[in-house]
Amino acid sequence: MPARRIEDGHHPFGPAVARLISEFANLPGIGRKTAERLAHHILTCREEEAMALAEAIREVKATIHQCKICFNLTDQEECEICRDPRRDRSVVCVVETPKDVSVLEQASAFGGTYHVLGGRISPLDGIGPEKLTIDALVRRVKRDKVKEIIMATNPTLEGDGTALFISNVLANYEVNITRLARGIATGSVLEFANKEMLADALRGRQQF
Amino acid sequence: MPARRIEDGHHPFGPAVARLISEFANLPGIGRKTAERLAHHILTCREEEAMALAEAIREVKATIHQCKICFNLTDQEECEICRDPRRDRSVVCVVETPKDVSVLEQASAFGGTYHVLGGRISPLDGIGPEKLTIDALVRRVKRDKVKEIIMATNPTLEGDGTALFISNVLANYEVNITRLARGIATGSVLEFANKEMLADALRGRQQF
Structure with missing residues (x-):
């Protein structure tokens, strides 16, 4: 039953976890099982480690653009x-x-x-x-x-x-x-x- | 030569990309090649999509904790x-x-x-x-x-x-x-x- 629930956006740990799993699963080459494992890593890793990834994503989108040549x-x-x-x-x-x-x-x-x-x-x-x-x-x-x-x-x-x-x-x-x-x-x-x-x-x- | 450079934290697109690749490669089961592909996805995807992932990571760390029972x-x-x-x-x-x-x-x-x-x-x-x-x-x-x-x-x-x-x-x-x-x-x-x-x-x- 939880397998079905995860698919319609529900997760026993709360909607934030369901959202994180979906976001990981949207990455190319990442299936639902891998997305769940990555989300569990984020759940259990140190705060700084998770924030470093979030910040690296934000920074790349903020600073990287096309070469004008x-x-x-x-x-x-x-x-x-x-x-x-x-x-x-x-x-x-x-x-x-x-x-x-x-x-x-x-x-x-x-x-x-x-x-x-x-x-x-x-x-x-x-x-x-x-x-x-x-x-x-x-x-x-x-x-x-x-x-x-x-x-x-x-x-x-x-x-x-x-x-x-x-x-x-x-x-x-x-x-x-x-x-x-x-x-x-x-x-x-x-x-x-x-x-x-x-x-x-x-x-x-x-x-x- | 770029292969070596990526390893010591340098990337042709700038240090932000090198950092993002390292952060992805630190996730369990994600090798350097996959980390590079994920970083390239972040580089080329829509801003909202990348920010949704960053925000989902931040939100999970901010809202999820241990059940007191x-x-x-x-x-x-x-x-x-x-x-x-x-x-x-x-x-x-x-x-x-x-x-x-x-x-x-x-x-x-x-x-x-x-x-x-x-x-x-x-x-x-x-x-x-x-x-x-x-x-x-x-x-x-x-x-x-x-x-x-x-x-x-x-x-x-x-x-x-x-x-x-x-x-x-x-x-x-x-x-x-x-x-x-x-x-x-x-x-x-x-x-x-x-x-x-x-x-x-x-x-x-x-x-x-």
Whole structure:
């Protein structure tokens, strides 16, 4: 019976616990059983420990925003990569999300800069090209004399479609457009690729 | 290189993100990779969603405390089970943690009340009987004319030892002491037992 009750928002310890379990269960990859275990940890851990997590969440939302150049996330005006004078601004790797930047950075195989689209073109979800940062990318190509654009969208139908759309938009500019080598199986997600696969894919990038 | 940097508290998006990843990774059963994914979710989700989680954590720590009768957790003076007039106060099931109460309640096989010890006797960890709520249990036995104590400590060396200690303490009182039937494999943890096993173990409880 309590199993049913938890589902309709009731918990024997009170509504605050039911709410916490729901909030944890809303996180990606966290099921109800794990959410309950996390809530029980919060219930029994030291006050400071729980508050540190709550405060870290609040602080991230208060201080982190988009880099004004590449739309990666940062706590400053420009992200760490755009600020780094050693990074080559004439080579721009185009990705869907900030997470993809982190994943590619962990491969330590790229010395250029990034451009975060903020998603991929997906007519079924109502996401057209105007919702992505494609205009800003075109401005960067003009302004920063970008020599090469590396397409690193996910190797899915929509990711490939987005890359194709951008390559068409940039067709009139003097910029070399490449894409990640297909070391990555089509239909998978960039986030789960390992360092070696990503490093290989960067090295073996092909003419678009 | 970023992999190393994340470990010493640095993150390309800034220290707030590094802190959030550490806080998530401190939760039980959450590894660094999952912690990074959760942090990225917080980074990209709506402000209200993130704040709801932070607030749920804060609220749980602010409102939940121990039941003054059984030491289960509650947002009131007495827990939901102790408040329920249909529960039999003369039968008390003794468990180590509030989580164990939830787990047993999900089996819906018990109509008595609980007593949460707050752990188990563990000399190696410096936890002696005086750190548990054994004195309060003895007072309940006297005051509430408890007829039966069901030992539901974990079926481990320390859990069994704790049950044995309590049964010795209560030897001079007119109370029947039983324990959960060993449907549960010795050495495992109560939290992971399924409903059926728990219901069987309650039904088949044995003389201690």
